Amino acid sequence: MLNGGVHKPCEKPNRNLSVGNKKPWNMVVALSPLQVIGFPSLQLHMSGIAMRASQEDFENALNQVKLLKKDPGNEVKLKLYALYKQATEGPCNMPKPGVFDFINKAKWDAWDALGNLPKETARQNYVDLVSSLSSSSESSNQVQPGTDRKQQEYENLVVTSEDGITKITLNRPTKKNAINTQMYQEIILALKAASNDDSILTVVTGNGDYYCSGNDLTNFMDIPPGGVEEKAKQSAVLLRDFVGSFIDFPKPLIAVVNGPAMGISVTILGLFDAVYASDRATFHTPFSHLGLTPEGCASYTFPKIMGPAKATEMLIFGKKLTAGEACAQGLVTEVFPDSTFQKEVWTRLKAYSKLPKNAMKISKQVIRNMEKEKLHAVNAEESSVLQERCLSDECINAAVNFLSKRAKL
Numbered sequence: 001m002l003n004g005g006v007h008k009p010c011e012k013p014n015r016n017l018s019v020g021n022k023k024p025w026n027m028v029v030a031l032s033p034l035q036v037i038g039f040p041s042l043q044l045h046m047s048g049i050a051m052r053a054s055q056e057d058f059e060n061a062l063n064q065v066k067l068l069k070k071d072p073g074n075e076v077k078l079k080l081y082a083l084y085k086q087a088t089e090g091p092c093n094m095p096k097p098g099v100f101d102f103i104n105k106a107k108w109d110a111w112d113a114l115g116n117l118p119k120e121t122a123r124q125n126y127v128d129l130v131s132s133l134s135s136s137s138e139s140s141n142q143v144q145p146g147t148d149r150k151q152q153e154y155e156n157l158v159v160t161s162e163d164g165i166t167k168i169t170l171n172r173p174t175k176k177n178a179i180n181t182q183m184y185q186e187i188i189l190a191l192k193a194a195s196n197d198d199s200i201l202t203v204v205t206g207n208g209d210y211y212c213s214g215n216d217l218t219n220f221m222d223i224p225p226g227g228v229e230e231k232a233k234q235s236a237v238l239l240r241d242f243v244g245s246f247i248d249f250p251k252p253l254i255a256v257v258n259g260p261a262m263g264i265s266v267t268i269l270g271l272f273d274a275v276y277a278s279d280r281a282t283f284h285t286p287f288s289h290l291g292l293t294p295e296g297c298a299s300y301t302f303p304k305i306m307g308p309a310k311a312t313e314m315l316i317f318g319k320k321l322t323a324g325e326a327c328a329q330g331l332v333t334e335v336f337p338d339s340t341f342q343k344e345v346w347t348r349l350k351a352y353s354k355l356p357k358n359a360m361k362i363s364k365q366v367i368r369n370m371e372k373e374k375l376h377a378v379n380a381e382e383s384s385v386l387q388e389r390c391l392s393d394e395c396i397n398a399a400v401n402f403l404s405k406r407a408k409l
């Protein structure tokens, strides 16, 4: 296994798996338009809109809103939500949510404020509002790909290929690269594309000061018609597919950890073939604090990589490791000073990308195949346990505390 840092040598190179203090209103800020609006397009079909031509415009607008690249802000998102509800259900006659149910109360207030506005007018206003947003929407990609060959467009990632290396950059820097539902899906797609492209190595890194702050805690706010149980089920399926795509990834996969890493972005590192970290990076898995349990196969890979006692400190007690500590535990391959991190890592990776492609790929597969079945079984078990945990009071309270800005990790 690649290990033994030049700058900060790892003492234990046995990584044997290749493997609230703000306003309550601010809670809504973190939500994507669809998360605030929280409707499936199916609901539209069921609700029976009176005017056919206008329904088409309305449906188009519903699709357009999903493609907005720029967050329109809370005020607009609430307006969209209210107009949508008015257009499909008419005036608000739902019971008013409790005073501490901040998000639902804000949504209820916005809808109720429309009074007796006719459904047709609400529909028209919705279409007009989306059209004005679409025309002012700009690309949210903040990474300049330079001379890299840029691949498919993603909302939350920038994927480039150069020198035989496909680079997948997590690109939500204003949210510390937290992984929202769409981003999980995009990462699965990007890994699929990278496994089929002609690159030799695949790299995952982050844009901005964080590598990744883990699961986007607003993911659980977008509740489907089937309710919270259905949401937990969908999340568990998505999680299993997401982790599965790392287990099955066929080429050498390298993490370039440019800053702090949290939650699922840490656990999944146990499935990478090499992890290079800036000395600014930290590794934090505060699952118990969030009422959650480990995922990303960490319940299996971490004890194997660092021994059960150290794995327990991280996965059960939420101990945050520095890059040097993570290297000493075998989770990180090598640590570099932040000032020279990018230069040194990319020089290294470019050299590795010149090694014989097939030999590296087959070696990775031989190593991984020893563990694959076990890893898939662990992934299924972890996802199923998490499906239950998502519904626990411990987890819901932790998410509400974060969203109401009462807690940070």
Ligand SMILES: CCCCCC/C=C/C(=O)SCCNC(=O)CCNC(=O)[C@H](O)C(C)(C)COP(=O)(O)OP(=O)(O)OC[C@H]1O[C@@H](n2cnc3c(N)ncnc32)[C@H](O)[C@@H]1OP(=O)(O)O
Pocket (backbone or CB within 6 Å): 026, 029, 030, 174, 175, 176, 178, 179, 184, 213, 214, 215, 216, 217, 218, 219, 235, 236, 238, 239, 262, 263, 264, 265, 286, 287, 290, 292, 295, 386, 402, 407, 408, 409
């Ligand atoms: C398919 C489902 C699978 C479920 C798998 C289970 C997954 C488990 C995990 O990944 S557990 C880890 C979850 N992550 C967290 O709990 C981190 C929460 N965030 C924080 O504690 C802090 O934001 C911070 C320490 C990462 C950074 O603090 P600070 O430097 O003070 O910055 P801000 O808090 O102001 O953050 C800026 C901006 O980003 C938003 N944000 C950051 N992290 C997340 C997140 N994980 N989810 C949602 N939003 C996040 C934060 O709210 C700020 O947004 P704002 O500017 O206020 O709109």
